[in-house]
Amino acid sequence: MAFTGSTLTGRKIMEGSSGSNLKKLQLELGGKSAQIVCADADLENAAVQAAGGIFNNHGQSCNAGSRIFVHESIHDKFLELFVKATQENFKVGDPFDEDTIQGPQINKSQFEKILNYIEIGKQEGAKLVYGGKRLGNRGYYIEPTVFTNCHNNMRIMREEIFGPVVAIGTFKTVEEAIELANDSDYGLAGGVYTTNLDTAIRVSNEIKAGTIWVNCFDVFDQSTPFGGYKQSGFGKELGKYALQEYTQVKVVKIQLNSKI
Known part of the structure; x- marks a missing residue:
């Protein structure tokens, strides 16, 4: 979930996420x-x-x-x-x-x-x-x-x-x-x-x-990321870094030889 708005509202969204499904967030807040x-x-x-x-x-x-x-x-x-x-x-x-x-x-x-x-x-x-x-x-x-x-x-x-x-x-x-x-x-x-x-x-x-x-x-430029520190939020918009906000890393490990 990506949100742009006030720090106060950003806090409420975090509270909602923590109390429900731990939805991954990207918050671009006040400044x-x-x-x-x-x-x-x-x-x-x-x-x-x-x-x-x-x-x-x-x-x-x-x-x-x-x-x-x-x-x-x-x-x-x-x-x-x-x-x-x-x-x-x-x-x-x-x-x-x-x-x-x-x-x-x-x-x-x-x-x-x-x-x-x-x-x-x-x-x-x-x-x-x-x-x-x-x-x-x-x-x-x-x-x-x-x-x-x-x-x-x-x-x-x-x-x-x-x-x-x-x-x-x-x-x-x-x-x-x-x-x-x-x-x-x-x-x-x-x-x-x-x-x-x-x-x-x-x-x-x-x-x-x-x-x-x-x-x-x-x-601004579409290729460069934008996002804040401290109470201005976390995560990035724009650029390749923004793609990371919408992806999850998965690891798959396969044992090719089952013999010990």
């Missing part, structure tokens, strides 16, 4: 993916890619890069470019309008949940620098929302919002960035922006997540 922007990154590319990483599909993506850690020396410049990329590339409006990129949230309950998280972010002391409101007075439209001055003890940094809300924090060293990225119950995906190949390989190796993108985000 709170981190994007790390290093001091040597191509900032214009990083801003565009990182914005796409969180605001794609209205933020309703399990692998959304909803936490961004930026080296403190480039934070202000990156933020300027990130907000610009958000304004230019994610027009919110009628999904039947050809220019619209972000339509309404999926339903009223999710719409209200997202707005509640925005209020939580404000109460926790995060700085709202862009968006943060309902758009218009009809439908479930929410502006792309950007928080800064975020820390890992904030709920908007730890809990999956599943909407167009991003929390941005800073780091001093690559070691600290890796530690911050791994300080999460989830491990579905992650990203790193750098022009140093050694840094890219190191961060990719040390982030505990199933998929790492370097200088891009949300790039």
Whole structure:
């Protein structure tokens, strides 16, 4: 049985399997993916890619890069470019309008949940620098929302919002960035922006997540597997590894010579 959805529902499915027929499971669950922007990154590319990483599909993506850690020396410049990329590339409006990129949230309950998280972010002391409101007075439209001055003890940094809300924090060293990225119950995906190949390989190796993108985000290919670590689930979709989820190994041993 393959399931894609929330971690809460994934737990219920596991409970059901354990209490019935021990059905083999493949679970692709929630996420709170981190994007790390290093001091040597191509900032214009990083801003565009990182914005796409969180605001794609209205933020309703399990692998959304909803936490961004930026080296403190480039934070202000990156933020300027990130907000610009958000304004230019994610027009919110009628999904039947050809220019619209972000339509309404999926339903009223999710719409209200997202707005509640925005209020939580404000109460926790995060700085709202862009968006943060309902758009218009009809439908479930929410502006792309950007928080800064975020820390890992904030709920908007730890809990999956599943909407167009991003929390941005800073780091001093690559070691600290890796530690911050791994300080999460989830491990579905992650990203790193750098022009140093050694840094890219190191961060990719040390982030505990199933998929790492370097200088891009949300790039998929049918031949490469996708799946999470920790409470983001287990098993893989796509690629040859996905076939293993639907097969069982059997061993048959035949004694050709019955004489001892």
